[in-house]
Amino acid sequence: MKNPLLYLLSLFTTLFLYQCNRAPEPPIPEPEPTPTPYVIEIPQGFPDMIIPDNNPMTEEGIALGRKLFYDPILSADNTQSCGSCHAQEHGFTDNLKAFSVGIDGIEGTRNSMPIFNAGWSASFFWDGREPTLEAQALKPVTNPIEMHNTWPAAVASLQAHPEYPDLFKAAFETDTITKDLAAKAIAQFERTIISANSLYDQVGLDGLSPAAKRGFDIFYTERGDCFHCHGTKLFTDNDFHNNGLEVLSPDIGYGEITGLDSDFFKFKTPSLRNIEFTAPYMHDGRFQTLEEVINHYSEGLVFSQTIDPLMKNVGQGGVQLTADEKQDLIAFLKALSDTSFTNNPNYSQP
Amino acid sequence: MNLFPKFFIVSLLFAVAFWGCDNTPVDPGDDFVQLQFNISHQVDDQELVFDDIKYTNEAGNTYSVVTLKYFISDITLHNSDGTEYMIDDEHYVDATDPTTLTYSPGDSIPNGDYTHVSFIFGLNATKNVNGYFVNPPESFMEWPPAMGQGYHYMKLEGKYDSAGVVTKNYNTHTGPSMGNQYFIEMTLPSSSIKAEGTNLTVDLMMNINNWYSGPNSYDFNTYGQAIMGNQAAQKVLQENGADVFSVTEIR
Numbered sequence: 380m381k382n383p384l385l386y387l388l389s390l391f392t393t394l395f396l397y398q399c400n401r402a403p404e405p406p407i408p409e410p411e412p413t414p415t416p417y418v419i420e421i422p423q424g425f426p427d428m429i430i431p432d433n434n435p436m437t438e439e440g441i442a443l444g445r446k447l448f449y450d451p452i453l454s455a456d457n458t459q460s461c462g463s464c465h466a467q468e469h470g471f472t473d474n475l476k477a478f479s480v481g482i483d484g485i486e487g488t489r490n491s492m493p494i495f496n497a498g499w500s501a502s503f504f505w506d507g508r509e510p511t512l513e514a515q516a517l518k519p520v521t522n523p524i525e526m527h528n529t530w531p532a533a534v535a536s537l538q539a540h541p542e543y544p545d546l547f548k549a550a551f552e553t554d555t556i557t558k559d560l561a562a563k564a565i566a567q568f569e570r571t572i573i574s575a576n577s578l579y580d581q582v583g584l585d586g587l588s589p590a591a592k593r594g595f596d597i598f599y600t601e602r603g604d605c606f607h608c609h610g611t612k613l614f615t616d617n618d619f620h621n622n623g624l625e626v627l628s629p630d631i632g633y634g635e636i637t638g639l640d641s642d643f644f645k646f647k648t649p650s651l652r653n654i655e656f657t658a659p660y661m662h663d664g665r666f667q668t669l670e671e672v673i674n675h676y677s678e679g680l681v682f683s684q685t686i687d688p689l690m691k692n693v694g695q696g697g698v699q700l701t702a703d704e705k706q707d708l709i710a711f712l713k714a715l716s717d718t719s720f721t722n723n724p725n726y727s728q729p
Numbered sequence: 730m731n732l733f734p735k736f737f738i739v740s741l742l743f744a745v746a747f748w749g750c751d752n753t754p755v756d757p758g759d760d761f762v763q764l765q766f767n768i769s770h771q772v773d774d775q776e777l778v779f780d781d782i783k784y785t786n787e788a789g790n791t792y793s794v795v796t797l798k799y800f801i802s803d804i805t806l807h808n809s810d811g812t813e814y815m816i817d818d819e820h821y822v823d824a825t826d827p828t829t830l831t832y833s834p835g836d837s838i839p840n841g842d843y844t845h846v847s848f849i850f851g852l853n854a855t856k857n858v859n860g861y862f863v864n865p866p867e868s869f870m871e872w873p874p875a876m877g878q879g880y881h882y883m884k885l886e887g888k889y890d891s892a893g894v895v896t897k898n899y900n901t902h903t904g905p906s907m908g909n910q911y912f913i914e915m916t917l918p919s920s921s922i923k924a925e926g927t928n929l930t931v932d933l934m935m936n937i938n939n940w941y942s943g944p945n946s947y948d949f950n951t952y953g954q955a956i957m958g959n960q961a962a963q964k965v966l967q968e969n970g971a972d973v974f975s976v977t978e979i980r
Contacts, residue, residue, distance in 0.1 A: 688886035
């Protein structure tokens with residue numbers, strides 16, 4: 380090449396192409412099928428969902444998680460699944476039972492928690508002992524009064540199953556099933572369980588009945604003061620409170636986890652969405668009806684050292700609602716029921 | 730031989746080659762200073778310890794602090810020539826969460842001699858609308874539409890001994906009560922700063938007892954709970970709040 384300018388031109392053309400990494404990739408033989416990314420639709424006004432970087436949502440992961448959620452294969456005697464104590468029609472709680480019964484016929488000590496909008500929480504169980512859905516999903520399998528299994532045994536059952544190895548392969552691109560992958564799949568499914576289509580969501584305040592509108596005012600003012608713990612679109616602050624319940628058992632809740640006296644008798648705030656479907660109420664299922672719950676906040680508060688400062692008028696037992704106000708408040712709470720969620724075929728047993 | 734055309738082409742090629750993929754942001758240079766606020770809380774001369782009923786306010790209430798959460802926003806530096814530099818930003822403080830006790834505003838400030846620093850305690854009316862914060866923890870400061878909408882400026886909660894006999898709860902909640910904006914434009918005393926170099930740290934301290942005194946004595950037996958719709962209580966707190974912060978050190 381005699382012309383130095385041409386030489387420079389070639390050099391810089393090469394340099395430019397190299398800089399921008401635009402050289403064609405070598406041909407890849409036959410790509411393995413990869414999981415299909417799933418983009419979750421966040422309802423209007425909801426926060427960003429908490430999705431761990433190491434467990435991205437995929438169509439295959441969600442389908443696997445749904446199958447696992449409803450499959451008794453994870454329990455020691457193949458009789459109980461997650462869905463056994465978390466029924467969709469009851470907001471994924473256990474129907475009218477204060478305490479669910481495990482595979483050995485033994486009752487638990489806390490009420491089955493609802494499962495919806497869990498993708499916006501950073502603490503799980505009534506005492507908040509697990510920080511992620513993935514960590515939570517591991518626990519019931521080995522709990523001695525729930526599924527009473529071991530994870531090696533559960534994984535062996537899955538690995539020997541005619542379908543699961545292929546489903547795990549499709550979801551996680553591996554032939555080796557692990558407990559962590561099972562938990563990841565269940566967590567992915569649980570993140571899809573969203574309730575955001577109640578009557579109140581659909582019609583807003585203006586579309587509610589007169590009673591529900593009056594209930595709205597009680598809920599969202601300090602007359603009832605429900606909103607401080609049950610605010611935002613989630614209808615929960617996802618925090619822990621001592622809500623003035625009479626102490627009936629040695630269960631100290633969040634205090635057991637933090638070890639702090641100031642956290643004794645605090646339990647996680649549940650969402651009030653679908654509250655009509657999730658009886659009985661409180662961490663120990665002591666209240667059978669919404670009337671009993673409201674009576675508690677109206678007249679039944681019991682002082683203790685860690686009672687939440689938000690509990691009003693504790694000396695008189697609470698906010699002292701009238702009978703009409705209680706009915707109005709219940710009317711508003713029932714406007715938070717979402718039957719499109721309890722009947723959503725995407726959440727049912729596959 | 731005129732070398733200029735070749736030199737020009739070579740330069741152009743260099744420019745194209747390196748411009749093609751490099752989007753390094755422009756260095757703001759030495760003319761800007763990054764501010765950092767370190768925030769602490771006391772009750773008079775005592776460090777804040779949560780959950781102990783051991784503090785006494787001007788009205789004689791002996792009280793504890795269980796919750797202290799609030800917003801500061803729109804930090805503004807006032808230049809001696811009368812100009813202002815406002816940082817359009819908000820910061821949420823949860824006094825139990827150490828990660829919120831350090832605040833570096835999003836924008837750095839120009840070099841200069843500033844006579845004082847001010848900020849808004851709470852949120853201005855433009856920001857204080859439902860939906861401004863989408864994510865927790867800020868979104869959990871929601872102030873319901875039924876009482877004016879927007880966000881609490883502060884949740885200060887705890888217990889107090891009433892008449893030395895009964896322990897009661899108090900909720901000092903400030904916010905846009907019934908649509909009336911009660912945010913506080915706070916001017917920090919002794920906040921003259923010379924902004925130069927790269928970083929400037931301002932130590933801020935809130936004296937919680939100042940919410941309950943000067944100019945108004947605030948008694949939990951009068952304003953213990955349910956003050957969100959109470960205009961008199963909100964006004965008292967707005968007036969008292971003007972001096973709750975002080976600057977303990979600038980470095």
